[in-house]
Amino acid sequence: MNVWAIAVNTFREAVRDKILYLLVVFGILLIVVSRAIGWISYGGEHKIMTDLGLFAIWLFVALISIFIGTQMIYKEIDKRTLYTILSKPIDRWEFVLGKYLGLLLTTAMILVLLSSVFLAYLYLMGAPLTGAIFQALLLTLLEMVVVTALAIFFSSASTPVLSAVFTFMLFGMGQLTKWIVDLGAQVQGQAPWAKLFLKLFYYLMPNLHNFNVRQEAVQAAGRGEGWAVSADQTFSIAVYAFSYAAAVLLAAVLIFRRRNF
Amino acid sequence: MEAPAEQAADLKQVYDAYQMQEIRERAAQVERMAFAQELGDWGYVLYFALFALGAALLVGWAFWPRHRVLTLRGWADSSALPAGVPAFERAHAGCAAAMLLLVLCAISHQRGIDSERGFIEDRWVRMDRDLREAERRGPQAVEEVVKSHYLYLPEGDALHYLFLGNDSLAADAVWLTSLQYVSSPFRRGQKFEMMYRFYETVLDLDPRWVTIHARAGKLLSAIDPDRYRAERFFMRSIAANPEDWVLPMEAGRLFVVPPERPSLLRDYSTRSANYFETALRRESLPAEMRVSLKDMVARLRSEGEDYDIAAQYLWEVASNRENPKPLRDSASRAWLQAESLLRVQRVRERLEAFRKSVGQAPPKLGALFDRPEYDLADAYGYPIALDPKSGEPYSDGYRCQRALQASTVIQTLIAIYRRERGHFPPDLNDLTLWVRAYFKPPNHATFPMLEALGEELDCATNPMGGTWDYKPDTGTIELPPRASANRLFANVDMALDGQPPSFFR
Numbered sequence: 001m002n003v004w005a006i007a008v009n010t011f012r013e014a015v016r017d018k019i020l021y022l023l024v025v026f027g028i029l030l031i032v033v034s035r036a037i038g039w040i041s042y043g044g045e046h047k048i049m050t051d052l053g054l055f056a057i058w059l060f061v062a063l064i065s066i067f068i069g070t071q072m073i074y075k076e077i078d079k080r081t082l083y084t085i086l087s088k089p090i091d092r093w094e095f096v097l098g099k100y101l102g103l104l105l106t107t108a109m110i111l112v113l114l115s116s117v118f119l120a121y122l123y124l125m126g127a128p129l130t131g132a133i134f135q136a137l138l139l140t141l142l143e144m145v146v147v148t149a150l151a152i153f154f155s156s157a158s159t160p161v162l163s164a165v166f167t168f169m170l171f172g173m174g175q176l177t178k179w180i181v182d183l184g185a186q187v188q189g190q191a192p193w194a195k196l197f198l199k200l201f202y203y204l205m206p207n208l209h210n211f212n213v214r215q216e217a218v219q220a221a222g223r224g225e226g227w228a229v230s231a232d233q234t235f236s237i238a239v240y241a242f243s244y245a246a247a248v249l250l251a252a253v254l255i256f257r258r259r260n261f
Numbered sequence: 262m263e264a265p266a267e268q269a270a271d272l273k274q275v276y277d278a279y280q281m282q283e284i285r286e287r288a289a290q291v292e293r294m295a296f297a298q299e300l301g302d303w304g305y306v307l308y309f310a311l312f313a314l315g316a317a318l319l320v321g322w323a324f325w326p327r328h329r330v331l332t333l334r335g336w337a338d339s340s341a342l343p344a345g346v347p348a349f350e351r352a353h354a355g356c357a358a359a360m361l362l363l364v365l366c367a368i369s370h371q372r373g374i375d376s377e378r379g380f381i382e383d384r385w386v387r388m389d390r391d392l393r394e395a396e397r398r399g400p401q402a403v404e405e406v407v408k409s410h411y412l413y414l415p416e417g418d419a420l421h422y423l424f425l426g427n428d429s430l431a432a433d434a435v436w437l438t439s440l441q442y443v444s445s446p447f448r449r450g451q452k453f454e455m456m457y458r459f460y461e462t463v464l465d466l467d468p469r470w471v472t473i474h475a476r477a478g479k480l481l482s483a484i485d486p487d488r489y490r491a492e493r494f495f496m497r498s499i500a501a502n503p504e505d506w507v508l509p510m511e512a513g514r515l516f517v518v519p520p521e522r523p524s525l526l527r528d529y530s531t532r533s534a535n536y537f538e539t540a541l542r543r544e545s546l547p548a549e550m551r552v553s554l555k556d557m558v559a560r561l562r563s564e565g566e567d568y569d570i571a572a573q574y575l576w577e578v579a580s581n582r583e584n585p586k587p588l589r590d591s592a593s594r595a596w597l598q599a600e601s602l603l604r605v606q607r608v609r610e611r612l613e614a615f616r617k618s619v620g621q622a623p624p625k626l627g628a629l630f631d632r633p634e635y636d637l638a639d640a641y642g643y644p645i646a647l648d649p650k651s652g653e654p655y656s657d658g659y660r661c662q663r664a665l666q667a668s669t670v671i672q673t674l675i676a677i678y679r680r681e682r683g684h685f686p687p688d689l690n691d692l693t694l695w696v697r698a699y700f701k702p703p704n705h706a707t708f709p710m711l712e713a714l715g716e717e718l719d720c721a722t723n724p725m726g727g728t729w730d731y732k733p734d735t736g737t738i739e740l741p742p743r744a745s746a747n748r749l750f751a752n753v754d755m756a757l758d759g760q761p762p763s764f765f766r
Contacts, residue, residue: 041433042440043476048433055430175426215429219469 002090003098010072010102011109019067020110027060027114031121046127047218053118054133054214058140061111062171065144069103069151070163073256093253100152100249107144111137128221132228136217139234142241143211147171149245150206153252156259174208206244210237288389312365318358325351414438414458417465432467435459443480453485460494468501475511488515492532499539506543510554513537517561519708523716530564537561552584556592563595568603575599593753601639601656608637608645608654622652642752643743661744663713663724668738670713671720671729675736685736689721689729696720 014020034052038045073096076082085095115137122129150170154163180202216228229237330339330348342348395402414435415423424431439459442452460477463470478498482491495512502508513536516529537558540546546554559574575596579589611629616622626647627633637645641658648655671689674696678686681699686692696718700706706718714720723729730739742748 037437040440041437044433044436044470044473047429047470047472048437051427051429051433055427172425176422179422209426212426214427215467218429222472 006098007101014106030056071160132220149248315361474498509539534561571599
């Protein structure tokens with residue numbers, strides 16, 4: 001009950017943030033402009049539109065998660081409202097979880113809004129619309145489950161600027177974690193332990209490339225196929241997202257419990 | 262005729278000269294446009310007007326009486342001014358003057374920076390300037406200057422990281438960038454390697470973007486007349502898309518247009534047929550395209566001298582009653598040709614084997630076969646005999662068909678000759694000389710002409726042997742009855758129904 005109350009309050013506060021509207025406007029602008037970029041192409045106009053639209057939604061929703069999430073807890077501390085909240089019979093884990101769910105709700109709402117604009121635009125422009133596109137959007141939402149958790153984690157431990165930097169770094173590295181495994185294979189000859197270490201590092205990092213099925217979705221939509229990846233794989237990805245986010249949130253709770261204000 | 266290597270070298274020089282000239286013209290055009298713009302540019306008038314205003318304000322500020330303000334009704338004392346009356350003080354004038362002059366200073370410096378670095382259009386001016394300097398140092402220096410104006414294109418792997426794993430978007434960006442270079446005069450005649458690199462990067466990033474790979478292959482073939490170079494790209498893209506039919510289809514189309522040199526025809530036809538057969542094997546190929554594609558493969562195999570495969574396919578197309586009649590008729594005539602040539606090939610093989618084993622030719626060709634009335638008859642029903650000059654077997658029916666085809670072409674040429682000269686050619690040797698002179702570049706001989714008359718465009722030689730029966734009064738060629746279409750194709754249905762293709766035996 002407390003968690004839900006905090007979540008709703010966080011949601012209400014987040015939707016009043018001006019950054020949100022700015023990012024939403026730019027996201028919609030990029031979706032609309034994708035048609036113009038398709039015009040200068042010799043072939044593949046719908047594919048370019050779909051690529052750019054999915055990319056815009058992914059990027060702007062991630063930016064919203066990061067910008068709002070990394071200052072969420074710090075703002076409460078700075079405004080001293082945290083003391084009021086924690087003086088009530090609310091556990092710290094409830095506070096962290098409430099904040100997380102509120103931000104996730106905000107992110108989901110923005111994603112639904114941008115997706116509606118995107119899908120309507122695709123429909124009007126005659127681009128192919130199949131289940132694969134919806135699947136890509138769903139996986140983007142699952143990616144934000146993890147990214148939001150990371151943002152809350154760093155927000156509970158550090159200042160907004162550092163939190164944003166660390167979250168961005170992990171967000172970027174998370175897209176390229178396959179490189180870590182490749183690197184391990186390349187240096188194995190010189191340092192055999194490096195491969196094991198890098199593999200461990202790979203499993204500890206958030207592998208956000210798992211959620212990137214945009215290319216498969218666009219190709220599947222172009223062929224008129226319904227799905228980008230199989231249902232089994234989608235389920236595995238969802239389980240990975242929730243497991244990883246839960247672990248990160250637990251770490252955030254542990255840090256938050258030990259903090260003195 | 263010039264050898265292709267010399268032709269290519271000449272073309273390259275022309276393109277080099279054209280490119281330099283075009284860059285210079287473009288640079289001059291940009292300079293003219295800029296100069297004309299500056300002359301009529303009201304921005305200059307406005308600039309100096311604002312400068313004058315700023316200077317006037319500055320002077321005014323310097324001489325502005327203290328404790329005096331300027332209102333709409335004139336000068337007033339600041340202490341005696343009622344509240345709410347708009348008034349301009351000395352500080353306002355100073356601020357306005359400073360802001361105006363500082364902004365104008367920034368604008369003038371910006372123009373200086375722009376004139377040095379230039380806008381996108383100015384790159385032609387810069388390139389022209391760099392090329393003129395490099396020309397003094399030699400062709401190597403010119404090549405270095407041209408290369409330095411390349412946009413640096415990272416490898417596909419690097420772009421994967423730069424775009425944070427959004428390979429599809431990175432492929433879009435590279436494709437869109439490549440289009441700017443295709444249409445520009447930049448390195449015209451020399452841009453194949455550059456465009457190949459772009460398209461290879463797109464292929465690395467998004468191997469399944471079949472539509473674009475097909476277009477890229479077409480663009481490469483348009484940039485460079487050497488089709489083997491464009492084929493390399495198609496081979497890579499086909500390997501990356503093992504279920505797709507579009508790419509092998511486009512690769513086949515690359516070689517389906519006959520080459521300028523007829524000696525390359527066999528290789529072109531074989532390659533084209535190989536690719537089309539690859540497309541035929543793809544399950545995704547639409548059913549309605551299979552029959553026509555099979556027919557095309559058959560004809561290409563025939564051009565490539567793979568007569569057994571050609572005969573098989575053509576027989577399948579011609580004998581299938583579900584196919585449209587025009588297609589069956591066309592396939593049946595092509596089958597007659599392919600089947601006849603196949604039989605001649607088998608006779609030649611048997612003859613060579615005999616010559617090798619015995620050391621001489623047989624007294625009669627019929628002695629080599631158990632059923633000479635069948636084995637020494639071509640698909641038209643005409644005899645297969647030995648050419649007295651070459652000693653090689655030939656199909657009389659095939660020669661008659663070629664004569665029929667050649668006579669049609671020669672009649673057309675006679676009509677053109679008459680239109681040009683006002684009379685019929687006195688003989689076919691004269692016609693031959695005229696055709697050779699007339700069909701030189703830029704008037705190239707068409708492929709049907711080359712196929713009918715040979716590379717030498719010889720109108721005088723009759724494929725049936727000897728010379729044509731030419732009537733100079735009427736400008737017509739008379740063919741013997743056995744070379745008439747009615748006679749040649751009279752037995753085609755019977756041949757298709759009653760006589761299966763040779764390999765079924």
